[in-house]
Amino acid sequence: MRPRQMHLGLFILGTGSHVAGWRWPGAVTDFSDLAACQQIARTAERGRFDLIFMGDNLYADPGAHPSYTLRLEPLTMMAALATTTKHIGLGATASTTYGDPWSTARAFASLDHISGGRAAWNAVTSTNPSAGPNFDKPLPGHAERYERAEEFIEVVLKLWDAWDENALVADRATGVYLDPAKLRAINHVGRHFKVKGPVNIGRSPQGRPIVLQAGGSGPGQALAARTADVVFTVTQDIEESKAAYRAVKDRMPAFGRSPDDLTMLPGVMPVVGRTDKEAREKLAVLQSFVDSTNGLQLLTDRLGFDMTQYDFDGPVPELPQTEFSQTFARVLLAKARAEGMTLRDLYNLNAAARGHWVLCGSPVTIADTLQRWFEERAGDGFNVMPPWFHDGFDDFIDGVVPILQERGLFRREYEGTTLRDLLGLERPPPR
Numbered sequence: 001m002r003p004r005q006m007h008l009g010l011f012i013l014g015t016g017s018h019v020a021g022w023r024w025p026g027a028v029t030d031f032s033d034l035a036a037c038q039q040i041a042r043t044a045e046r047g048r049f050d051l052i053f054m055g056d057n058l059y060a061d062p063g064a065h066p067s068y069t070l071r072l073e074p075l076t077m078m079a080a081l082a083t084t085t086k087h088i089g090l091g092a093t094a095s096t097t098y099g100d101p102w103s104t105a106r107a108f109a110s111l112d113h114i115s116g117g118r119a120a121w122n123a124v125t126s127t128n129p130s131a132g133p134n135f136d137k138p139l140p141g142h143a144e145r146y147e148r149a150e151e152f153i154e155v156v157l158k159l160w161d162a163w164d165e166n167a168l169v170a171d172r173a174t175g176v177y178l179d180p181a182k183l184r185a186i187n188h189v190g191r192h193f194k195v196k197g198p199v200n201i202g203r204s205p206q207g208r209p210i211v212l213q214a215g216g217s218g219p220g221q222a223l224a225a226r227t228a229d230v231v232f233t234v235t236q237d238i239e240e241s242k243a244a245y246r247a248v249k250d251r252m253p254a255f256g257r258s259p260d261d262l263t264m265l266p267g268v269m270p271v272v273g274r275t276d277k278e279a280r281e282k283l284a285v286l287q288s289f290v291d292s293t294n295g296l297q298l299l300t301d302r303l304g305f306d307m308t309q310y311d312f313d314g315p316v317p318e319l320p321q322t323e324f325s326q327t328f329a330r331v332l333l334a335k336a337r338a339e340g341m342t343l344r345d346l347y348n349l350n351a352a353a354r355g356h357w358v359l360c361g362s363p364v365t366i367a368d369t370l371q372r373w374f375e376e377r378a379g380d381g382f383n384v385m386p387p388w389f390h391d392g393f394d395d396f397i398d399g400v401v402p403i404l405q406e407r408g409l410f411r412r413e414y415e416g417t418t419l420r421d422l423l424g425l426e427r428p429p430p431r
Helices: 034-046 074-082 101-115 129-134 142-160 218-227 238-249 276-288 292-303 326-339 343-353 363-375 391-406 419-423
Strands: 007-011 051-054 089-095 119-124 168-171 176-178 210-213 230-233 263-272 357-361 381-384
Touching: 007 230, 007 263, 034 051, 034 074, 034 391, 051 074, 051 119, 074 089, 074 101, 089 101, 089 210, 089 419, 101 119, 101 142, 119 142, 142 218, 210 218, 210 419, 218 238, 230 238, 238 263, 238 363, 263 276, 263 343, 263 363, 263 391, 276 343, 276 357, 292 326, 292 343, 326 343, 343 357, 357 363, 363 381, 363 391
Parallel strands: 007 051, 007 381, 051 089, 089 119, 119 210, 210 230, 230 263, 263 357, 263 381
Antiparallel strands: 168 176
């Protein structure tokens, strides 16, 4: 048996995960710059990362994170990156609330063919009501969004499995192009969708694309345990991360799945310096770039309440659960209560990495911390969120990755040809 090894994903935001990362001298300032995105992808592949993952935003707000307001559409960008990379997985986000299963299944199967088996779909329910007016559809409640998402994913999986292997015959002598016995309608009829199928593209190179998810609520964890191949988690604490890891993995046997069939990746924004002191100084410079108005807008979006009405230097108020993004709010408010934070403290924490874990230190310090989290099963690896590009990512690739490789924790070379190969997952037969 090969020793357990980390998986590393890159969460790509062209202006950096830090809200003001674009202000770092020489940093990328435009997430619609394809040449910059191609360079980022080459760097991730040089670092032997498993996949590049791109989130999405379905509205434009000048007060939001720059890379969510101005960006390329995820599937389009990943298709472009497929032509300039060879090994790394390519994950794009598509909403189950504002999309439809047939188009989604077709698009990601297409990306899998274009990339030679490296496609991944990040299935999200969408959480911000600002997107609704762009689709003439108000944001449904939390429970309804997850009910719809469960059926949506079920339909997509059926559509991917509606084609058997080798359905394309293309026999010039007989004139038989497709074997009709190897593709079929799915005839799905449910509460939210009625889909005949199949899609008009054959079975994908890796059987079916990888399914990514990020829900941390109870319904989100149940959906992940049933359908996901990779789960991105939000965390600020190792014990909290270990609890989330167990909560999802322990649910999987009930769905006939092994815990090893799922890779869990906590999000982390690493600020790497030659020394711990230099790393802290870098973070301080980044924080000095944050505009208070912009920072409060980001906190308002995360918590689902207008935070401008509260005393900036007063305690973090008690806030009820909303119908919007519950996981980020729960994680941030729990940390604020545990550490007695003021609203200013919470604002600074959220401004740094939008509610994700910030890890600041030398390459050895960061490698030591990631190793501890990995070995104590707080995750199967990490979703790395560089504060800015390109130097902020290069520091991790050139400083931290070699240490992880020397310790036998991370691959030195790619093995296999598909994203399933990189994740150690079997190619699934048609269901």
